Amino acid sequence: MRVVIIGGGAAGMSCASRVRALDPSAHVSVFERSSFVSHAPCGIPYFLEGLSKISDLMHYPPSFFREKRGIELHLNSEVVEVENGELRVREGGAERKYFWDVLVFATGSLPRVPPIENTELEGAFFVHHPSEAERIAREIEKAERIVIIGASYLGVELAEALSSRGKKVSVIEMFDHPLPDFDPEVVEPLEKEMRSRVQLLTSERVLALEGDDRVQRVITDRREIPADLVLFATGVRPNVRIAEEAGVRIGETHAIEVDEHMRTSVEDIYAAGDCCETVNLVTGKRVWIPLATVANKQGRVAGANIAGRNLIFPGALGTAIAKIFDLTVARTGLTEREATEEGFEFFVSYVHPYSHATYYPGAERMTIKLIVEKNTERVLGAQIIGRKGVDRRIDVLATAIQSKMTAEDLFNLDLAYSPPFSSAKDPVNVAGAVADNILRGEVRVITPEELAERLRRGDFPFLLDVRNEKEVKKGMIKGAVNIPLDELEEKIDEIPKDREVICYCATGLRSYIACRKLMQRGFRDVKNLTGSWESWIYDEFKVFPEN
Structure with a gap:
């Protein structure tokens, strides 16, 4: 044969x-x-x-x-x-x-060539195949100002690689956030990290490259950027x-x-x-x-x-992970945008657990976002960002989604525990528990995006911040009233029963407890802000009390 x-x-x-x-x-x-x-x-x-x-x-x-x-x-x-x-x-x-x-x-695959003029200029490269890498490396040695077009996985990884070498790096992305395959609030910490290291230009289109014998500048719909070298990371x-x-x-x-x-x-x-x-x-x-x-x-x-066997390839989830500077970001299954486009009836939940037991040195918070189908209770997708432990958790969640597990199944997973590696309730268990609480009707939730949209319309519910005074000094949602959870019972009469009450804390646990307390005291319209302050990315609705 x-x-x-x-x-x-x-x-x-x-x-x-x-x-x-x-x-x-x-x-x-x-x-x-x-x-x-x-x-x-x-x-x-x-x-x-x-x-x-x-x-x-x-x-x-x-x-x-x-x-x-x-x-x-x-x-x-x-x-x-x-x-x-x-x-x-x-x-x-x-x-x-x-x-x-x-x-x-x-x-x-082949590089996807966007409708940009003069992409054939000397000093412009589509980063795609290792056979071209040595030539690009020689050009990098001579360049000081490097423009990367596209904040894809490749684009953000190139940004880290070249900025670490002392190059002046600009990254241009036509969408409103880097890594457009992720939901925007998930990669918001990454966006902040990138802006502190490189020039990140989002919601901006490149129109042309210009130069005499080789590229000298990049023309966008907003500005002109000097460039010694242009690297395309615009997909395939x-x-x-x-x-x-x-x-x-x-x-x-x-x-x-x-x-x-x-x-x-x-x-x-x-x-x-x-x-x-x-x-x-x-x-x-x-x-x-x-x-x-x-x-x-x-x-x-x-x-x-x-060779005569009878194997099948059933399909894939698109599980992916990337390290950018000190952060790791990963996804599997559907994003919120994709689930919406596919017509699923779902809800989202956020948790911000630590990578391992906090009494062992080096624990770092991560954010886990779950997409859960309402009628079947199965997990449709997950996204994670953090500094430690992201890789292990995204692989567990990919396995769970491929196995059609529910939120309750996530909580019941028997995962390895030792203080240097995890907590007694692993972050995946915590994510499952929070989603399962929502499914069981223990508390209703509202996402940060939904609340921000209401605030933009002038629709202000009673916002209850149950964090302590020290936390509140670092910022709170505009219009919120602060009653620490420990003082909630004695000050509960200060909360109007005839208004919708939305509770939040740092990560969602204390506000969940606050919601349960209010419901037990006869409050009928109570919601928990899923992800709470850690997931609140809307600067126009942030205030910073002096006292």
């Missing part, structure tokens, strides 16, 4: 390795346009920062696949046409023809041209349509990785998720099935 794989990235080499492992008699050939195989584009920012070598951006060198796994590698080889049972390849200055019994498209699109020309069906996401066995619409042709679709495990709909984790698994499934 002659198996030909187009693309030597994560999906392609995973597929090739699996075929050879299960069927040593198969002749497996991989055609890769660059000199890199099993490459790691996610590592480019760390190479540019000086934390790794260029050779580190290949999981294994080409010699490993040739000598240890018996895979025929064709590097610096461009496939120009695919026909039934054969393909034409441009390599070594000439075109050659090769034959196949089974074909795999693992062609990955599926690389499907050759597949489409070969008659393979392209799906609604503009990526190659595949079934759960990674088979395309054409017999004996498979696809895997960033060039093909998958299924969202929450919605059940076709989606395109260009992540290395997905690509590796799809490649393995395709390779196993080519």
Whole structure:
């Protein structure tokens, strides 16, 4: 059996390795346009920062696949046409023809080029493939003023890498916050951190690059920014041209349509990785998720099935994580915006637990936002930001969402505990408990966004701040009345029973207790501000009492 794989990235080499492992008699050939195989584009920012070598951006060198796994590698080889049972390849200055019994498209992605004038100017680069990283690194050495277009995962990681090297960095993002795939209030601490380190320009569009022989400035719809170097981090699109020309069906996401066995619409042709679709495990709909984790698994499934097995790839959640400066931000499943667009009936909850027991040194708060479906009580999505412990919790939540767990299930998870690592109630348990309280009707909630929108309309409920005097001096919501929780019983007559009362504290626990006390004393319209002061990002409704 002659198996030909187009693309030597994560999906392609995973597929090739699996075929050879299960069927040593198969002749497996991989055609890769660059000199890199099993490459790691996610590592480019760390190479540019000086934390790794260029050779580190290949999981294994080409010699490993040739000598240890018996895979025929064709590097610096461009496939120009695919026909039934054969393909034409441009390599070594000439075109050659090769034959196949089974074909795999693992062609990955291409940079998404925005409608900006003069992107071809010298000194402007689309950061996408490790083969380009050394050239970019040489340009960075000579540059002082670097503009990054796009505050994607890659964009914010580049911002950290280059600012740590003493460069003057500007990041331009067309949406109103960095990491637009997250809900805005989740990444608000990240936005503040970035603004303290680099020039972050949000809600701003780049119109053109300008310069004589090379880029000298970036023109936006608001200003002109001097630039010695411009790096594009504007996302990617599926690389499907050759597949489409070969008659393979392209799906609604503009990526190659595949079934759960990674088979395309054409017999004996498979696809895997960033060039093909998958299924969202929450919605059940076709989606395109260009992540290395997905690509590796799809490649393995395709390779196993080519070798005669019967594996399936059920889909993905889009679980992702990034470290930016001292913060870690992660997500899995649906965001609030995505859940709204999909028509789910849901609520959101916020908690701000510590990464581990506070009596052990180094504990740090994190914020966990859950999206929970009302009728099924299952968790639809989660986002976390913090300085410690984010990675472990997002993986637990991804496992829970893939297993269709409910908020109550999260609370009941038997998770490891020792003071250096967690608390007796892990942050995931706490998040589950708070969401379950809402589901059980123990307290009604209002989100910070909902309250801020009401305040903008002039709709002011009675806001009850139950924090202590020291906390209040650091800021409170405009119009709120402060009655510390310890004084609530003796001052309860100061709270009007004929008005809606919204309680808040630092993180939501004490205000939950306050809500329960008020309800027990006959108050009928009481709500807890989920996430409380820690989730309140609306500066126009913040006041700072002097006394």
